[in-house]
Amino acid sequence: MSAGHMSHVPVLLAEVLEALSPRAGAHYIDGTFGGGGYARAILQAANCKVLGIDRDPDxxxxxxxxAANYNGRLSVLEGNFSEMDQLFAQTGERKSDGVVLDLGVSSFQFDQAERGFSFREDGPLDMRMSKSGPSAADIVNTADEKTLTKIIGDLGEERFARRVARAIVAARPLARTRELAEVVEKALGPAAARQPIHPATRTFQALRIHVNDELGELERGLTAAERVLKTGGRLAVVAFHSLEDRIVKRFLSERSSAAPRASRHAPDSAPKHTATFHLLSSRPRMPGDAEIQHNPRARSARLRAAERTAAAA
Ligand SMILES: C[S@@+](CC[C@H](N)C(=O)[O-])C[C@H]1O[C@@H](n2cnc3c(N)ncnc32)[C@H](O)[C@@H]1O
Known part of the structure; x- marks a missing residue:
């Protein structure tokens, strides 16, 4: 697809807006600005401000x-959402009314073969959202078989990770996405080729998550949101696979557990844990059939949302 035709359809947009409930005078953080789909909708919903953050310079x-269309209501900074509190301080404010994270890559990134995220089109084995640091090619060409097995098994949930890792080591150096896709396809054999998802899907997911330290970023991003949100501020996170959703679910359930835990060694001392969030709903929101039909990328999306309490982070 040529860059001129690209766009990104925001996922679960109505649900994200409902969770954030934008208000006039409030200041929101869109930690994964991407194509600006959420930011635009938030700015349209109320006379508020948005700081957009993205690690991708594009x-x-x-x-x-x-931002030029919004008279100072939208600012966009390059960086990681794990540093959202420092980035937000650059706008001259300390506490935000709402944070939204829409994880993973945008269609702008995925559909551009040169970025190397897709096995369907040939491109360099890159996969770096920030266009800096070690690329997917650096990992596949230098990591030992054991490390590759762990990456592909843990982050791709690939049952035959060892077989794939061994095939990669035997075939390297690998420079292009198609080359890697073919190596994986061959390693997994005809049974995998008959599955509904392409055999290279899990290996590509694993490498992308590893190259961008996506799970580490998410863990740090959630605690940064906890620090930057004011009392009553809302957090909305859209995850696309179980590894991400598990981290969000665990964080929110831990931080929203109301029961204060007194220390076993000093039962009369002050409670050790006070809830910093309360959940807006106990179950994640998922897209309906109409949205999935219109935007297949939404298929696996899960939105979890919570409101910040007054407790210290
Ligand atoms: C799914 S897209 C967001 C799409 C956006 N909600 C929209 O409606 O256009 C995710 C974006 O977040 C960025 N991103 C992913 N992880 C990030 C991180 N840890 N820090 C900053 N940006 C990140 C990616 O570069 C990508 O542009």
């Missing part, structure tokens, strides 16, 4: 153009 350049 997304930030798009954001800078969009």
């Amino acid at each position: 997304a930030v350049a798009r954001g800078a153009k969009l």
Whole structure:
């Protein structure tokens, strides 16, 4: 797809807006600005401000153009959402009314073969959202078989991770996405080729998550949101696979557990844990059939949302 035709359809947009409930005068953080789909909708919903953050310089350049239409209500900064509190401080404010994270890659990134995220089109084995640091090619060409097995098994949930890792080591150096896809396809054999998802899907997911330290970023991003949100501020996170959703679910259930835990060694001392969030609903929101039909990328999306309490982070 040529860059001129690309766009990104925001996932669970109505549900995210409902969770954030944008208000006039409030200041929100969109930690995964991407194509600006959420940011635009938030700015349209109320006379508020948005700080957009993205680690991809292309997304930030798009954001800078969009910001020109919003009279100072939209600013966009390059960086990781794990640093959202420091980035937000650059806007001159300390506490935000709402944070939204829409995890993973955007269609802008995925559909551009040169970024190396897709096995369907040939491109360099890159996969770096920030366009800096070690690329997917660096990992597949230098990591030992044991490390590759662990990455592909843990982050791709690939049952035959060892077989794939061994095939990669035997075939390297690998430079292109198609080359890697073919190596994986061959290693997994005809049974995998008959499955509904492409045999290379899990290996590509694993490498992408590893290259961008996506799970580490998510863990740190959630605690950064906890620090930056004011009392009553809302957190909304859209996850696309079970590894991400598990982290969000665990964080929110831990932080929203109301029962204060007194210390076993000093039962009369002050409670050790006070809930910093309360859940807006106990179950995640998922897209309906109509949204999935219109936007297949939404298929696996799960939104979890919570409101910040007054307890210290
Ligand atoms: C799914 S897209 C967001 C799409 C956006 N909600 C929209 O409606 O256009 C995810 C974006 O977040 C960015 N991103 C992913 N992880 C990030 C992180 N840890 N810090 C900053 N940006 C990140 C990616 O570069 C990508 O542009």
